[in-house]
Amino acid sequence: MNKVDLIIENAKILDKSNSNCSSPNVSLVIDSGKILIIGDQNTLRTNYESNQVWNADGKLLLPGFINTHCHLFQTFMRGLGKDLPFIQWMTNSVRLMMPNMDEESIYLAAMVGCMESIRSGVTTLVDFMYAHVKPRYADHVLQAFDDCGIRGVLARGMTDVDRLPGSDARPSSHATAEQSLAEVDRSRSMYTGHPRISFALAPSVIWGMTYDGLKEIAEYAVKNKMLVSMHILETVDDDHYSLEKYGKSTLRTLEEIGILATDFLGVHAIRLSEDDINLFKQYNSRISYNPLANMILGSGVAPIVKLSKQGIPISLGTDGAASNDSQSLIEVMKTGALLQKVHNQDSAALSAWEIFSMATEQGASCINMEDKIGSLREGKQADILAIDFQKSNTTPCYDPIASLVYSGNSENIAAVFVEGELIFDQGKFTKVNETDILIRAQQKASELFHSSMKNR
Ligand SMILES: [Zn+2]
Structure with a gap:
């Protein structure tokens, strides 16, 4: 026996x-x-x-389901800034709260987000942590992964510009690519050999990064065989910026820098030209489809049916709770399928089985884990x-x-x-006391909200 x-x-x-x-x-x-x-x-x-x-x-x-894009710290911002134009939404949610978050609020927000994810069947979660207001924020997300037992990919967010384009607004935080990559080295060394925790690189968006910063990230990713995830073409702003600054489209700029030659996961991918779709195919790049966040922010509809027909792997993301408000991947599956049916005016567009594959097998391919997860097979x-x-x-x-x-x-x-x-x-969760975490999170979030409103 x-x-x-x-x-x-x-x-x-x-x-x-x-x-x-x-x-x-x-x-x-x-x-x-x-x-x-x-x-x-x-x-x-x-x-x-x-x-x-x-x-x-x-x-x-x-x-188990795979969520390839979220921002766990935003769990503390759910419900804020709703029904306002984009910039006012940002001002009343992320930009209001994030600068005042401390280590405990990052941990509790991540725990609440992880618990909500697990309840909806998520077993693997890619957390696109923003550039850090305080140097070791990511440690507390990693602690939350470990405490609740989910499989976590910490995608280290990076922003290396100190002014956002076309305005005097500062990003909520920034650091040089060199500083951020040194932190990635430190985090990776803390979790070497951990069975459930791994790492990725997450340059924020083309207008949040310098050309040289992106180049450093691309080189680090190739050398260390790491996934690179980036917000891409969620709005027309990316291409407007890239055309003005570099004289070419966002994806052509990323190609020139070397980002497309990495294992690249583009998040949103709504405003895609034919040339962009060809580049995704040529470089075997993948996409994280975030339909609920795209609907809440009125961003548009990603051409998922078209991309899928080209054989481009598609995965699903909830996005952060500041834009989506929920971390349920079951909601994302339903909404993601319905949105494509409406957009294509075709009830047969994107079937339940196809979107289920995006939550599982294709999700695993999108984050280079197809040998480990995404299906129930012997050896996985x-x-x-x-x-x-x-x-x-x-x-x-x-x-x-x-x-x-x-x-x-x-x-x-x-x-x-x-x-x-x-x-x-x-x-019931077997590793954490859910009620205790929820009580602490509500108290901490209320304090944070009131102090943020005072400091604004
Ligand atoms: Zn996002």
């Missing part, structure tokens, strides 16, 4: 040949954070045993959701993915495993 860390029994898995689901007698054998075997439970019972057996009770197992990391369809919003259920995308919500997420560890079970 082989002893293993965990066995999940009485589960269903996706099986398109059998009404989309297998019969409920599948077992997953998990050891050292990985899925060792998926198979018939009666057969596996004769070969494997574990001190931890989790009874799925007929629930469907799915790979055990990042697993147990979905309970026996709820009023998903009964009856014929096609589980259509039910989840169009009718689902966080109540359907019965359990969440990351790296083979049960971090959320039947509405």
Whole structure:
């Protein structure tokens, strides 16, 4: 008999040949954070045993969702500046609060954002931390990843201009690329060999970075084989700036600098020309589609159907709670599909199964983790959701993915495993005291809001 860390029994898995689901007698054998075997439970019972057996009770197992773009610190800004023009939204949310945030508020905001994400089935989250007001902010996001057990990619935000273009406004913070990259070195060395925490580089946006700063980042990324994520063409401002400053489009400038030659994940990608789409294809660049944030800020619609037809990998992002207000990836799946149907005036555009693939397999490819996560396969990391369809919003259920995308919500997420560890079970977090964090977060956020209003 082989002893293993965990066995999940009485589960269903996706099986398109059998009404989309297998019969409920599948077992997953998990050891050292990985899925060792998926198979018939009666057969596996004769070969494997574990001190931890989790009874799925007929629930469907799915790979955990991957959120490729958010700003966890903004959880403290949800609901601020709503229904105002873009600049007034910025002034009343991010620019109001961020300069006054301290280490504890960063930690609590990140914890609340992580807990909301896990409740909606997110097991991997890319946090695009802004350039730091205080030098070691990222440490507190990393601590939150570690405390709640989510798989976290810390994308270190960078802004190296001290004036925003066309105005006297200062960015909420800035540092040279050299200073920021030294901090990336320090953070990476703290988490070397950590099974769930990794790092990426996040230059803010073309008008928030100097040419030389971007060049340094591109060189560092290639040398260290790191993902580069950047806000790109969310509005017409990027191309206006790039054309005026460099005489060419944003993407052509990024090509010249060497950013496109990295593993590049462009966030938003709304105002794309044919040339931009060709460049994405040519450089095997990827996209993070953030439909809810794009709708709330009235930014426009990313040409996802067109990009997908070109074979460009697409992933999903919630964006920060300052612009989206929610960190639910189930909401993003539904809205993301509906927005494409409206935009293309075609009810067949972007199906539930396609957007589910963006939340899972394509999401993994977009962040270079396709060998580790994104599907339930033997040899992959055990990042697993147990979905309970026996709820009023998903009964009856014929096609589980259509039910989840169009009718689902966080109540359907019965359990969440990351790296083979049960971090959320039947509405409760196993590693953190949710009520305590929520009480502390509300108190801290209220204090921060009042002091920010006084200092403005
Ligand atoms: Zn963003």
